[in-house]
Each structure stands twice: as C-alpha cells, then as structure tokens.
Amino acid sequence: MQDAKVSIVSDSAILTAALEQSIRTTFGSVRRVSSVLELLRTPDWQLAISVLDAADPKAVTQHLLSVPNKDDLARIVLLMRANQTVCDFRDLLPFVGALMPNGTSLDEINLAAQLVRPGFSLLPSNVFSLLNSAPQPAPEPVPLILKLLTERELDVLQLLAEGCSNKTIARRLDVSDSTIRVHVRAILKKLKMQNRTQAALLAISSRADGHAGLSSVVAVD
Structure with missing residues (x-):
C-alpha cells in the first residue's frame, strides 16, 4: 500500500x-494532524486513511457527525483511551472503519x-453486547421496518448481520x-440506511416478527 496516504490525528x-x-x-505517505477540525479542513482528507486519537469523545463525535457524507468516515480508525468505553462512541459505530480499544499494539493499529x-x-x-442490551433509536418501529423487506431480503439481512461478504451470501443462497x-x-x-454496517447493526438489535436470529450474531464485513 505504498501509494496510500495516512493522517495521524x-x-x-x-x-x-x-x-x-x-x-x-x-x-x-504519512502526515501529522493536530486535531479533528484540522483534519476536516484538509481538502483531500476523505481520500486518506485517518488514525484518530480520540482524546475527547464528545468533540470527536460532534465534528465527525457534521460531515455531510457519512461514508467518508469509513476510512477512520478511532483509538480509545484508558478511561473511555464503547458507550462514548455509540453514535459513531455505524460509520467509522475501526474502533480500537486502549492497549491495542502499534502493529494492530497498522493492520487496522x-x-x-x-x-x-x-x-x-x-460492542455487540452493548447494542443488544440497550434500545437504539430508529426512524420508525423496527418490526414495521422489517415488514418492508421480502423474505429473501430478510435472509440477506441476517447474513449481513453475521458478517458475510456479498460473495459468501451469494454462495450460501445459491x-x-x-x-x-x-x-x-x-x-x-x-431501511433508509446509508451503508451495510448500519443495516447489520439494526438487524442485531431486532428480535421482532419472529426474526430472533438477526440479533444473535455479529461480525465485521
């Protein structure tokens, strides 16, 4: 990946x-950036991978959620500090590329x-036990949303929640x-979702309409 750019914030x-x-x-190419605001003011920030030391979760969340296209956050690796928990980043979970716990090694951050x-x-x-233990806001009740999907779409959604790629889902459903x-x-x-990660997170939070399996497993995709 010698042609890729990384911003360290x-x-x-x-x-x-x-x-x-x-x-x-x-x-x-590696560049140093002092703050989230400075990163967002960089013209090509969304084209680079950003490794972001989240010293202030509230400020980081506020600034990142102000980005018009949330898909641009998919290349952000957030680094948690010792006094932080996953709850501090709940609103960013559907959008960021990675959330790394305190104590993650440099090699693991590089890999992320x-x-x-x-x-x-x-x-x-x-993250997943947290999502299952607390209600998540939705534009309308989850059972009603799921009723919008066909039986085959529900099958695909369940496999998305299991972390399957498109190729794996295609093979499983023939x-x-x-x-x-x-x-x-x-x-x-x-579902009025912006990306497949959001859809998977919604799926695992739902036990309604006889689709309990949607909430049983989660993995990265």
Missing part, C-alpha cells in the same frame, strides 16, 4: 511519533489502517454476486 507527540514510525513501514474501507468495520467484541448486490441496495433503500 493526535495531540500527543509521543503517540504520534510511535504511530508514524510503525505506519511508515506500510504506507507511502490497512483493512478499513467502505463496507468493512473493525469493532471491539463488547445466487449470483450481482443478485446479492441488488438485494443489498434494496435493503438499504427500504
């Missing part, structure tokens, strides 16, 4: 230097930066990859 000179040394072993891209999320395992892409687009449109 942190107010810690020590952390920034360590991250830069590690990330330069993989990526061709290589993996994040639209449609692929890396989240701590306790259809073509293009057919699955059509189903995924239809699901996102009907």
Whole structure:
C-alpha cells in the first residue's frame, strides 16, 4: 500500500511519533494532524486513511457527525483511551472503519489502517453486547421496518448481520454476486440506511416478527 496516504490525528507527540514510525513501514505517505477540525479542513482528507486519537469523545463525535457524507468516515480508525468505553462512541459505530480499544499494539493499529474501507468495520467484541442490551433509536418501529423487506431480503439481512461478504451470501443462497448486490441496495433503500454496517447493526438489535436470529450474531464485513 505504498501509494496510500495516512493522517495521524493526535495531540500527543509521543503517540504520534510511535504511530508514524510503525505506519511508515506500510504506507507511502504519512502526515501529522493536530486535531479533528484540522483534519476536516484538509481538502483531500476523505481520500486518506485517518488514525484518530480520540482524546475527547464528545468533540470527536460532534465534528465527525457534521460531515455531510457519512461514508467518508469509513476510512477512520478511532483509538480509545484508558478511561473511555464503547458507550462514548455509540453514535459513531455505524460509520467509522475501526474502533480500537486502549492497549491495542502499534502493529494492530497498522493492520487496522490497512483493512478499513467502505463496507468493512473493525469493532471491539463488547460492542455487540452493548447494542443488544440497550434500545437504539430508529426512524420508525423496527418490526414495521422489517415488514418492508421480502423474505429473501430478510435472509440477506441476517447474513449481513453475521458478517458475510456479498460473495459468501451469494454462495450460501445459491445466487449470483450481482443478485446479492441488488438485494443489498434494496435493503438499504427500504431501511433508509446509508451503508451495510448500519443495516447489520439494526438487524442485531431486532428480535421482532419472529426474526430472533438477526440479533444473535455479529461480525465485521
């Protein structure tokens, strides 16, 4: 990935230097950015991968959610600090590419930066128990939303919630990859979701209408 760009966003000179040394072993261009606001003012920030030290979760959440196109957040790797929990980043979970717990190694952060891209999320395992234990806001009741989907779309949604790629879903349902892409687009449109991660998070929060399996498993996709 020598042609890829990475922005390191942190107010810690020590952390920034360590991250830069590690990330330069993989990526061709690494730049230092002092704050989230400075990052968002960079003209091509959404084209680069951003490793963001989230010192102030509320401010980070506010600034990132102000971005018009939330898909642009899919290349952001958020680094949690020791006094933070997943709850501090709840509103960003459907959008960011990765949320890395405190204590994550430099090599693991480097790997996360290589993996994040639209449609692929890396989240701590306790994210999913959190989502299942607390109600999530929705534009309308979840059972009513799920009734908008066809039986085949519900099958696809359940596999999305299990972390399956389009190719894996196609193989499991014995259809073509293009057919699955059509189903995924239809699901996102009907559920008024911006990406497949949001749809999967909605699926695992729902136990309604006899679709309890949608909430049983979650993984990255």
